């Protein structure tokens with residue numbers, strides 16, 4: 001192992017709109033940094049190799065797998081987690097649709113699912129159900145069978161499209 | 167007083183309505199509290215060194231180098247933990263002949279499967295413990311491996327546990343009627359060999375436990391992702407020598423269970439043992455590879471079965487020879503013989519036929535132990551039964567719906583006892599089938615299928631009727647000596663402001679237990695559901711109960727909640743009658759007010775009653791009972807199990823060039839008795855169906871001949887993704903059980919029970935004109951192409 005890899009790295013970033021300065025081990029993943037160092041336990045670690053999407057957070061506007069990215073890469077980044085997206089009310093409509101449609105059971109996949117869903121919804125328009133399903137292919141849910149999640153996202157897409165037109 | 171369910175306009179009519187789940191709001195904001203979210207002062211982390219061999223003698227463990235890793239505090243072996251923790255033996259007396267050797271929390275001098283814990287490294291951080299674990303050197307001497315199920319009992323196969331005598335864990339033969347002579351003379355006999363693959367649950371939250379031991383108080387506290395906190399309390403108390411009253415198991419949010427988190431896992435007990443030795447909090451969170459190698463597996467069965475029918479399609483006899491291999495140990499305390507036993511109990515379930523023989527043979531092998539996983543045994547029994555029924559129909563040239571209609575128990579014949587000796591209180595196979603055909607528009611679908619076939623597109627329709635075992639009595643485990651509670655309790659309390667707290671022994675893993683309980687208590691007392699705070703998953707405050715498994719939460723936990731709520735209502739009204747100088751029977755509680763039962767006129771808010779009882783008790787008559795808290799427990803006693811029934815249908819397309827199956831649509835009609843919350847029931851069914859579809863099309867744990875697990879990651883063990891799953895139509899028939907006032911049976915496993923059989927039958931319906939048939943799950947493209955003869959060995 002090289003010396004550089006053992007090192008700690010200083011990072012300076014914004015998390016949920018608040019400034020964060022940290023010194024992180026070079027090998028630490030974003031999900032561990034958020035959960036263990038910042039106490040942001042909303043995103044979860046599950047497969048730990050980029051398959052299930054439970055660790056999904058927003059980095060510089062795109063959804064990112066927290067288990068695949070290193071905390072050291074976050075220098076200068078603008079990070080949003082489910083906690084910040086909730087506080088800022090950015091995805092309130094989506095969260096309400098998830099509750100109304102019971103699009104979550106155990107809730108372990110849900111924070112990642114919401115970030116992924118918001119990424120799709122942010123593109124605008126009302127996606128086909130197949131397109132919603134396709135977009136969620138990187139987010140596993142073992143509880144719901146997905147249909148309620150697809151319904152909730154479709155509902156919000158319609159609501160938002162309606163608002164835009166109106 | 168009974169609830170007038172027939173009247174939807176009755177006051178406080180929350181049972182039967184879709185109300186939102188009280189815990190959903192927290193979970194969508196990332197405010198859940200799963201075990202790994204908890205950190206305690208002085209907490210340390212444990213990582214296990216696990217056997218890399220399926221079977222090996224452990225000659226020595228060298229931990230010196232590991233100890234030098236910064237942050238590593240201690241390293242434990244099996245013998246270290248045996249000093250504070252007694253071993254367990256997972257047998258049940260009513261499963262005659264079941265045997266299994268004593269099992270310790272970590273291997274002692276021999277490891278018996280890949281993944282068995284061999285040493286434990288404790289460090290101040292998980293990363294340090296992981297670094298240490300890699301440096302622990304275990305000196306293994308590999309032993310011969312028992313990997314294959316069907317040869318496990320052969321004389322040439324080594325005996326895995328020599329002291330057990332052979333590799334047979336359990337065998338049961340059930341025989342009713344004269345099976346052999348019927349098969350000799352029957353109009354038609356159809357036989358097939360079925361295989362169901364080894365599965366595991368893949369809960370997104372891995373198994374998790376955090377145990378604290380406070381020696382000065384003699385108090386153990388375990389934060390545990392479990393379905394059965396009281397069972398765990400009893401187990402930890404017994405094996406770690408602590409009184410039950412001093413073991414507190416707290417089960418907060420749990421990230422999926424499906425039966426995986428209802429068992430006693432060696433590494434979790436080891437974590438508790440280490441906490442007791444180190445006298446500080448110890449956290450264990452399984453990583454994903456550990457989930458695959460150490461979460462229980464299930465459904466590894468091979469079945470030879472045959473059916474005899476007469477010329478009219480009446481089933482005359484069924485003969486089932488089931489084999490399953492359960493790994494190296496029977497799993498504590500539920501045992502690993504239940505799944506095979508269920509296959510014997512459930513085959514032929516929907517049908518009225520006279521002659522039945524079923525045998526299950528359960529063997530040991532050097533693989534991960536198997537045990538109860540969602541819909542235990544049902545998907546196997548339903549696939550065998552429904553597969554044979556469809557094959558018989560094809561043989562007779564009869565429509566698959568018609569053959570079922572001719573054999574299903576008539577809806578007005580109940581109660582009946584099946585040839586497997588299962589007692590059915592009341593089922594609705596025919597009504598369910600009628601509703602299914604209407605929902606799916608069967609005739610139109612057949613027309614669509616024919617039209618597609620004309621274009622060379624191979625579509626298939628598959629039907630699967632089923633029964634589901636729910637609301638188990640002590641006949642499931644208790645009579646066999648297991649300290650697993652079939653009863654459950656609920657305490658309901660009114661606080662001074664008139665708000666209600668309900669504490670229940672059943673638990674929440676996302677099914678909506680807390681919502682369901684809040685509705686029942688709201689209706690039972692007479693308040694808004696939002697005014698009921700439900701508390702589950704804490705053995706220190708909730709009444710002793712079994713937890714959530716075998717679809718018992720609504721039927722048993724719900725009935726206990728209803729009874730305690732009604733009792734609290736009576737207590738409140740007794741006080742109210744005294745305060746208002748009224749006859750108690752003339753009063754009622756509605757929306758948080760004591761009202762005149764006749765007119766509904768408000769007499770007094772509960773808040774006022776609470777103020778008087780708690781703060782001005784001096785103004786009430788002496789001797790007036792004033793307990794605004796009531797506890798009731800409930801156990802079923804008339805029937806060993808409350809069976810439910812249902813029928814599913816799958817419509818799919820098989821690409822005969824690639825072997826890929828595309829699910830077009832899925833239907834399920836089921837009868838879980840009284841429905842408390844329609845939305846929650848529908849989503850349980852949908853989630854269950856998708857778990858069944860995973861088993862039908864994707865899920866299979868692979869081992870090589872040396873007992874090495876080959877696909878221990880989510881990239882290699884495939885579970886259903888959103889893009890592969892169909893939309894599902896769910897319908898209901900309601901036949902409430904008469905055993906309880908609530909009338910609810912379970913709904914958690916029906917989806918998983920029937921989906922694989924429906925898919926199998928649909929694939930075979932599509933392939934039949936091509937002369938191909940599949941019976942080995944999962945139905946991968948490769949297996950389908952082999953069946954079609956496109957690829958050959």
Ligand code: FES
Nearest residue numbers: 046048050053067
């Ligand atoms: S934990 Fe990151 S994708 Fe699964």
Ligand code: FES
Nearest residue numbers: 105109141142143
């Ligand atoms: S809600 Fe449990 S995994 Fe999605």
